Every structure is written in structure tokens, then in C-alpha cells.
Amino acid sequence: MNHEEAARKLGVAPASLTPAPAAPRFAETWARMQQEPPYSACGQPSRTSGVIHDPEHGPRWLDRCRECFLATPPPLRRPLSQAITDIREAAAEVGLRAVLYTDEDGRQVEQSG
Numbered sequence: 001m002n003h004e005e006a007a008r009k010l011g012v013a014p015a016s017l018t019p020a021p022a023a024p025r026f027a028e029t030w031a032r033m034q035q036e037p038p039y040s041a042c043g044q045p046s047r048t049s050g051v052i053h054d055p056e057h058g059p060r061w062l063d064r065c066r067e068c069f070l071a072t073p074p075p076l077r078r079p080l081s082q083a084i085t086d087i088r089e090a091a092a093e094v095g096l097r098a099v100l101y102t103d104e105d106g107r108q109v110e111q112s113g
């Protein structure tokens with residue numbers, strides 16, 4: 001899901017978030033992440049930062065802790081089956097054994113190598 005969908009799912013009000021640049025450079029996002037600001041939804045130190053674009057409040061930082069990030073993962077850029085194939089091939093190329101968990105509760109395991 002995108003950042004706006006993540007904020008809605010986590011129940012974060014855009015008005016409560018810190019104003020952000022509309023299109024931050026990676027260095028700006030990295031600097032934000034290094035500060036580990038407490039995430040407004042749960043109060044835990046954040047581990048990742050992104051920007052939501054709210055029509056009423058403009059761009060705002062959405063900082064998420066690990067658990068909140070895992071509950072609102074970003075969309076895959078390619079089908080899961082293709083991503084698994086790519087990881088298997090990359091692991092095989094460097095001689096590593098890969099163990100991949102492919103379902104939400106970590107019970108379905110794909111192994112390679």
C-alpha cells in the first residue's frame with residue numbers, strides 16, 4: 001500500500017504529522033530516519049520515513065516503527081513469484097542458501113541453494 005493508505009490504515013491524522021518537503025531527496029529522507037522520531041500512532045522510535053500528500057495539509061512525514069511498517073508494507077514492484085525467482089538466482093550466483101518466508105505468518109517456507 002502507498003503511504004497515504006498506510007496512514008489511513010494506522011489511523012494517523014495528517015494534521016498531526018510534521019510538514020515535509022513535497023519530493024524529498026534521498027539524503028533528506030535518510031536524515032529524517034537517522035533522527036528516529038517517535039511514531040505518532042504508537043510512540044515507538046520510527047525505523048522508516050516517507051511522505052504523504054494530503055490534499056488539506058500538504059506533504060507530511062509519515063515515520064513508522066518496524067511493526068507499523070510491517071503492518072503496512074509497500075506494494076511489490078514485481079509479482080511475488082518473480083521476486084522469489086530473482087532472489088533464488090542471486091543467492092545461487094554467490095553460493096548462498098536462501099530461506100524465504102512467503103506468507104504473512106511465516107509458515108510457508110521456500111528454500112533454495
Ligand SMILES: [Zn+2]
Pocket residue numbers: 039041042043044064065066067068069
Ligand atoms: Zn508503531
